[in-house]
Amino acid sequence: MxxxxxxxxxxxxxxxxxxxxxxxxxxxxxxxxxxxxxxxxxxxxxxxxxxxxxxxxxxxxxxxxxxxxxxxxxxxxxxxxxxxxxxxxxxxxxxxxxxxxxxxxxxxxxxxxxxxxxxxxxxxxxxxxxxTNDWVSFEPYIDRLVETLKRHASYIDSTRDPYDVWLDQYERGMNAAAYDRFFDQVRETVVPLVHAISERGEQPDAPWLTAHVSDAVQRELSYDLMKLMGLAPADTTLAFTEHPFSEGFSVGDARVATHIYEDNVLSNVYSIIHESGHASYELGVNPAYARTCLEGGTSMGIHESQSRFFENTVGRSRAFMGPLLGVLRAHAPEVYGDVTEDELYRAANIATPSLIRTEADELTYPLHIMLRYDIERMLFSGEATAKDVPALWNKLVKQYLGLDVPNDAQGCLQDIHWSESFGYFPTYALGSAYDAQYVPAMQRDGVNLDDVCASGDLTRALEWLRTNIWQWGRGKDAAELVEGACGAPFDATFYCDYLARKFSELYKL
Structure with missing residues (x-):
């Protein structure tokens, strides 16, 4: 038998x-x-x-x-x-x-x-x-990586554009045509706002932004920030590196790595808050998925929606300034003792073009992504090779941000990503747009985000994310997650309206 x-x-x-x-x-x-x-x-x-x-x-x-x-x-x-x-x-x-x-x-x-x-x-x-500001030593790797990825893309689907194959790998269903439509819509909102702020906006006077806060103090501050963002010390650890990042190892084990600049404490503050979003996502996956193929985040766009939600929607909100200022005052009272919540809010949301993506403000940030997207497309289409990248970079920074690039370390060498991946960068902007759509969905489900942020206890917001996003791990793709959480397909209008409203109010435009 x-x-x-x-x-x-x-x-x-x-x-x-x-x-x-x-x-x-x-x-x-x-x-x-x-x-x-x-x-x-x-x-x-x-x-x-x-x-x-x-x-x-x-x-x-x-x-x-x-x-x-x-x-x-x-x-x-x-x-x-x-x-x-x-x-x-x-x-x-x-x-x-x-x-x-x-x-x-x-x-x-x-x-x-x-x-x-x-x-x-x-x-x-x-x-x-x-x-060492040495593009030439890194240049050959760009060409080797791109050629390898083009060959691998042909193995996966020889009928599609190689760059489209990798865009889809990082965010299922996305390709260059979809990103072009998305970036066109965002550009129509962001560029006029940036110009209006440059012409009519008044920037806050905040000399304390560059005050000295020692490495030792910032390390202690970092641990308290992780706790404020809802991370449990038993689940996480903190390391230090040139380029902040995080990694989820397993259920109950996520790592955060930050950098510290002693004359720019908010750089570390927002790196920690950003990476806490990534770590929380990994830790929030259904424990039943532990050590299975469903463990971990489903896509880079959804992952970035969590980090950008923590960093910007929560971390740079007016409502969150009280709890954040409390942590800053506890560790650096000589700098933040006299700073008000309104002053911190204005300083944390200064919108002005800058050279470094990870230090960019919320409004100009997508412009940093667009220029990288443009260069990646040229590399994959054969319009450019690695030797062309520094000049292309400098040209696009001037075009998008109106700035001159002093050296490659502050230009095309600033990100680690091109040492390991192409097609990832666009998800940073897409993630920001996803997260803008979460807020009205939270409100519909009875979670008033301003009240949650002002309380300094993010539990209700985190539980909403756990229920609607985190728990599913890799079990659902991005489009299904967004529609399930928000009750409608992804729509970049939420993001554009959010940016227009926030920065028009901040700068009285």
């Missing part, structure tokens, strides 16, 4: 869970190694780290794409079609891992390993190049 359908399905499920755990283990080790490399590892560790990461990446790729895994997913997919599997979580896991497998299968294992080694090496070169 053969196995019953239930027994056969249980066996498949057991093997599937074993595969997921093996994949997760290698992902966890790669994340730990990469986080170490960006924070505390010595300069000369890059070669060994790259070798280790390459091996782990190869093992992960072979596990995911090997004959045994393909046969297993095939049997599970057949069981789903036959109606033998009904558990919603298992169905989501099968659907998600099957897609991961389809896309990974087209990349040969040796190329997956080589890609990991290349990005590890390029990241190490970028760190040194930025410090």
């Amino acid at each position: 053969g196995e019953s359908p239930t027994m056969a399905t249980n066996d498949l499920t057991t093997r599937f869970r074993e595969l997921e755990h093996k994949l997760w283990t290698r992902e966890y080790l790669m994340k730990i190694t990469s986080f170490d490399g960006a924070t505390v590892a010595p300069e000369n560790s890059a070669a060994s780290r790259g070798e280790a990461l390459g091996t782990l990446s190869g093992e992960h790729h072979e596990l995911l794409t090997g004959t045994e895994a393909q046969e297993l997913l095939g049997e599970l997919t057949a069981a789903v079609k036959a109606g033998d599997i009904s558990d919603p979580q298992l169905l989501a896991e099968i659907r998600t891992l099957a897609r991961d497998q389809r896309e990974a299968c087209v990349i040969p294992t040796e190329e997956a390993e080589e890609w990991t080694r290349l990005t590890c090496e390029s990241q190490a070169v970028w760190h040194k190049a930025k410090t």
Whole structure:
């Protein structure tokens, strides 16, 4: 007598869970190694780290794409079609891992390993190049990365533009045509506001913005800010690096990395608040998804919507200035003791073109993304190569922001992203637009965000995000999440209206 359908399905499920755990283990080790490399590892560790990461990446790729895994997913997919599997979580896991497998299968294992080694090496070169203002040393990596990604894109879908393939990988359903429409709409709102502020707006006088706050004090302040944003010390840790970032390792384990400038404490403050949004998302995934393919954020746009929500919608709101000022006064009373909430609000929302994306104000920020998007498209279309990037960068900064770029460290070398990815940057602007649509949805569900922010207890807002966004992990794509949370498809009008209203009021336009 053969196995019953239930027994056969249980066996498949057991093997599937074993595969997921093996994949997760290698992902966890790669994340730990990469986080170490960006924070505390010595300069000369890059070669060994790259070798280790390459091996782990190869093992992960072979596990995911090997004959045994393909046969297993095939049997599970057949069981789903036959109606033998009904558990919603298992169905989501099968659907998600099957897609991961389809896309990974087209990349040969040796190329997956080589890609990991290349990005590890390029990241190490970028760190040194930025410090020494040496674009020439980093330049060859741009061309190698772009050519590799174009080749990999042809493996995934040779009928599509390579850049569209990668835009879709970071945000399912997005391509250059969709981003063009989005950026056109945002540009029509932002550019006139920037010009009006330049011509008629009065900037606040806030000399305390550049007051000295020591490294030691800022480190202590950082931990209290993380607590204010709702992060539990038992779930998180803090590290220090050149380029702030965060990483979710597993349920109950997220890491935040910030930078400290002793004459610009708000840079650290808003880096911490921003990265706390990323970390909270990772920590808020349904615990039942732990060590499965559903663990983690679903897309870069949704991830950025969380960090930008924390940083801007909450962190730069007038209502939040009381709780924020309380933390600042506790650690730097000599600087913030006499600063009022209104003064902090105006200073935290100064809108003026600047060179550094991560320091950019909320209004001009999307212009920084647009110029990177323009350059990425030119690199992928063949209109430009790496040697053209510094001149293109300087030209576009002048066009979009009206500024002259003094050096490459403050220009095309400022971001780490081009040492490891292309097609990611547009999601930063898209995330900001997603988050603007959350606020009226919260209000509809009885969460008054101003009241929550003023109280200094963000629990109600965080619970709304946990229920509508975080808990789903990779189980839902961005479009489905936004429509489910907001009751309507994504609409950039919410974002444009928010920017117009906020900055017109701030600058009395």
